Amino acid sequence: MAKNKIMDKKIIKQEIFYFLSSAMVLFVIMELLWPRVILAYLNLNWLLLVWLMTSVWLLKEK
């Protein structure tokens, strides 16, 4: 049971990382296609920072 919980947490962390990575790629592509369409609403630096923190967190666990 405890093992299952640990596995679930790991999956969640992984999926958050995948989500942030995909969001980053998607938003950068959209920004390249239509400049300022994302940046006007959202500072991608913050997204990059969260993505980096998640990456480090994930690597540390591995």
Next chain:
Amino acid sequence: MIERVWKKIISQSYWRLAWIIILVFLATIFLYLKVVPSGQIIYSRSWPRGLSSGQGFIYDFKPGERLDISDPNRLKMIGDPLYFSLFTPRSFDRAEVTVRYREHLSSATPIVELGVLKNKLTGAYELQPLENRWLDWLSQDWFKLEQVEGEEERLLFLQNKDNYQTVEEFLVDLQNKKLKSCLGGPTTCLAVYNYPWTASYSLPTDTAVSPLHITQPFRGSHQFYVYLPVGPWRFFLELVDLNLDKAPDPVIVTVSDNQGQSSSEELFDDNPLPASGRSENKELAISGQAQTAGLYKVQIKASDDIVVSSLSSPSDKLSFINKFWPVSESAENLKLYTDSSYLQIKTFNPASLGPVVFGDDTFTIDETYRQFNLFRSGGGKISLSNEDLVLETNGVFALSQESIINPQPNKVDRFFRPKSDTTYIIARYQAPEEKGGIKESRAVLDLTGADREEGRYQFLLSIPGLGVDTPGSWLEIEEISVRLEGRTLWQKIKSWIRK
């Protein structure tokens, strides 16, 4: 074992599906905001800015020296004009800009206007009023009538005698050029603001006009009134492209009559010598047939890299409108005439500093990049001892006293003073609303044909006269909100199908 792997797959798929849905949802929202299918959207910016992390749509307030930067969370304008950009993900046809502001302005700066860049080549902005305190002051003392025009515009009519009971009655008389208590005709007793009214102008039929050849070079965009008799006409311009900047320098000349008929000629620039400083000589001619004798308006649209070295006109009854920028050595001892009581002079060239005679007085231009405001006593003669001075007024400039032609009535601008014969004022204007020291004003701007570069419209906030001559005067913006309207997605698709 199998059960554990199956659970993992189920759990993973569940989470993956969840974030993919979130991502698709976010992408759809951003695409929706990019396309704006309804054709309507509002962008706003307030000061202080709050928690917003994005770059926003209203930004790039410049130049910095016209802002008080002591508090970065405030936008305090201390110089004129202030430029800013509006980013839009697509083009729009109309902008309704609402500005909320506090002001501490003196009587020397009674006007606040907002504009959008219409022509990058000439730097022409379409300006709309936010506040005109001359009209606000006179609204309290004079007889005031208002008329709503369409959904948006409001026509303000002021009269210092209770001659008219309705605006319509006045407009009918104005059309017939027979205003009550106005013997000298509408141009003598009428003042306008943001209202396009021009008197039809005619000379006695026996007045002879002779060809005119202006050899005094002038720089950049100019426009002039010229009286043309019935028959063929031809304007010939000799031009010099100074090639001081990188951009190409096309020249467009448009000749239009009172009925709105116009013809134009464009001289393209292949730009073989950009920013080389080597000048190129060019020529442009435009000709046509005047169906009726009368006043024609000629517009020369060109960048400041272009000097008109000579101009041949079929008529000597010619007056430059609002601006004249003489250049070259021959400007020494140049004599000009104006019908205006004031003159604005500035120069970018240190060699041009020196005395200027305006009317009976002599003034000294002793600083570059500064606008000098000169008020005359006596006649409207201007004597320049130096070249390269930008002369501006709300009237006209002519090379001889007899050539002065100005069909425009008096304007309620910052130099306006009600004369004894000024009886009526008509304006498209609505006074700002004031609550708790904060004023709110609205300007509607036409964006069709406005300059949009890299998704940005260029705006201007103008308080004529605000600057070094008005210390302690400022305008602090609380919020700018822009409501944009354009074609809907369906209208766009229909236009594609039609193509």
